[in-house]
Amino acid sequence: MKVTENLIISLYQKIINRAQMKPENFVAAFLVIFAAAIIFAIAAVWFVDPYIRYHRGFGLKEVYRQSEAMMPGVLRNFDFDTVLFGSSVCQNFDLDEINKILHCRSVKATTPGLESETLDKCLELVLKERKGEVKRCLIGADLFCFSRNISPRWKDYHYLYTDDIFIPEYFFSIDSAKAVGEVLESNIKPDKTARFRMMESKMFSNKPGIPYGKKYLEYGVTQLRENRSAMSDDCLTNFENHLYRHIRNNPDVQFDIFLPPYSIYFWCFQVELGELEKMLEYRRRFAEGLQNFPNAVLHDFNADFSICSNLENFKDVSHYSPAVNTEILKKIHSGAVKCDFAQFIRNNESIRSETQKHQAEFDRLRSGAVQPR
């Protein structure tokens, strides 16, 4: 080891210590280079603004990178009067379709695994910074999002959710440097159209080509392992802190809360886990909390069996095809599955009975007695 140490030191003396400078020149040059690098980093990130923190691109098209990083930027800088919030089950809505059916100008704030803390941050941001502009919030309330067990998505990019003007984490990070590079590269060589589209009408959507249908759903059933996240009474606190308070504090904004359509096998799985009654009870508590808000409308697609029991609509127990999005929008617009609290309780009963009808087939799939085709 001494041999290698001495060798390295002598190499260091020969190579690195060449081109000697006066110490004061070293210090001066260092300060100049460092200051120039700081200014360059700030200028590059601010001008390109890959996460749309300050503005939409100056002649540059936005490129999709990370939805949880880009949501606050979209909510600050895009032009809209309607926002769709949701998790992966809401990712594939098309903005042009939303605008056409609901007669609005919309954006999405959807990210896989959206949990209620991030939802809260986004709601806070948009309702404060776009007060008066935002008229309607569509919220795909995936109930698991309100569980405490999911780690908050926003924390990875916490600095983009603040009001701070100067954000060192944004200006001086490897992630931002990569993001700037990707935006510039994509704009110079605009053949990567998918990533542009994911910031236009297909905002935050999955890449196309994902297959849906009964055989994929059945395969998904055989692979089920555990619940996405255990529901507990903590979620009741999250209902209030991360949703109800925004509805209460913004009486001029309409909140269309829709419980997205899970496949009927989702409920069969809850029976297998012994969690069905617990889930139905949390549904009930969720609806109970909403009933007194005049500006909140609840649409219960969990009990829309024209979608849920049609197994061709799904790729797994909870993710439905884009075609279902159109149906959801039309039904939100027409109020076809809009329900008050009394109807909601009846819907719980419907879920029980519909689940019972499909339980045997589900159990056969799970036991391997029936193989997915």
Add this chain to the structure above:
Amino acid sequence: MLCDFLSGVEFVLFCSYIFVLLFLPLTVAGYFLLNKIDNRAGRCWLLAASLYFYGYFNTAYLFLLLGSLVFNYFIGFLLYSHRKRWLMIFGIAVNLFLLGYCKYYDFFVENLNSLFGTDFVLKHLMLPLGISFFTFQQISYLSDVFHGELEERYSPLTYALFVTFFPQLVAGPIVLANEMMPQFAKKENSVPNFANLSCGIFVFALGLAKKMLLADNFAPIASALFAAKDPGFMDALSGTFACAMQVYFDFSGYSDMAIGIGLMFNIMLPVNFLSPYKATNIQEFWHTWHITLGRFLTSFIYFPLGGNRKGKIRTYVNLLITFFLSGLWHGASWCFVFWGTLHGVALCIHRIWSKELKLKMAVVPAFIITFLFSWLSQVFAWSRDMSHAFSIYAAFGDFSREKFSGYAELSSNTILLFVVGIILVFFFPSTDSFRRNFIPSKWNLLLAFALLAWSVLSFNKISPFIYFNF
């Protein structure tokens, strides 16, 4: 557990934007600019900056630091004129009481409750940052004054700077009054020395890179093991090795940064870390790992107990006591105590081997044994409790799980990280060697800039220094 303090505290770190981009440049610039007007103004500026640095963590503990400072200076002042042993002992006792109360109260009460079935309430005191360091420094000051090793009386300002100088305030090195105070008082040090500034920038960049690019990349691998419920052999191997690397680069990086910053102010801090994993025996290890702590414990524990002057048995007892206390200093838990005592036992064995039996071992096996011991004994320092530590050791014997259990899967980047770590740890010279051979040059400039820039771009994920909370 070594990582227990990782939760919940925001503070100004050397590796933070605010420190590198704002605090450090302003403090250095302000110091030298104000020194042009008046020497004292510059030093006041440095003192204010150091107190601000400390107070940024928690304002309440700033008052504790100031109180400790005033008390010790006053005792020292009295000791200059009345060299009374009882006065020195009183001063040391108050310092130790403060340290003991803040750091060991809950540990003491927990053990009392479990031994005697009592139900005393724990206070869950938040440990004031760096209390061990500034307490030990001031104890050494009182001792030096009493023993006449610090004949010159320094001003309160110089004393305050000695205690609070921010590069070493929260995580060492443990500096001695007679090595620091003359440097603060020296007029030549109040003007910018560009040779020192350039070297300081270079050494700081090296230290920051070690912390951000190496230690912080080993951290997730290490943490994954200690959070795992059922690790296998490969998890234990990679996880414990990653721990050893993380501690090494964290501590080495911090020490380099402290020295680099000190140099910028023309202050030479003592070297605290000299490639300890290259040691060929445990004694050499402790002469190169946390050198100033070893120096302090030798002077204030080992020698007062009699050192090696009271017979063989007493020598071994003294060694065990010293390292028992070293373990206790590192953390208020039986795991740390056990780890420290284990090192004491190893030192006794080394002494018997080399001095009593007068045996010698070839360099390679000696190095392997020493490194294996220092590596594997660290498991106690990282574990939640003794049973957790033993479960990690048991995982080494779990060959039935020859593949990773999923907690520490080695990607190609991770393997590269391990390779780079091994090369730097075992084959590269210490940063001190580079410092001594440093000459300002174009390539050193580019290297310093590249390391600093890459490190700053990695600041996004902040993690504290391991020795921050001792």
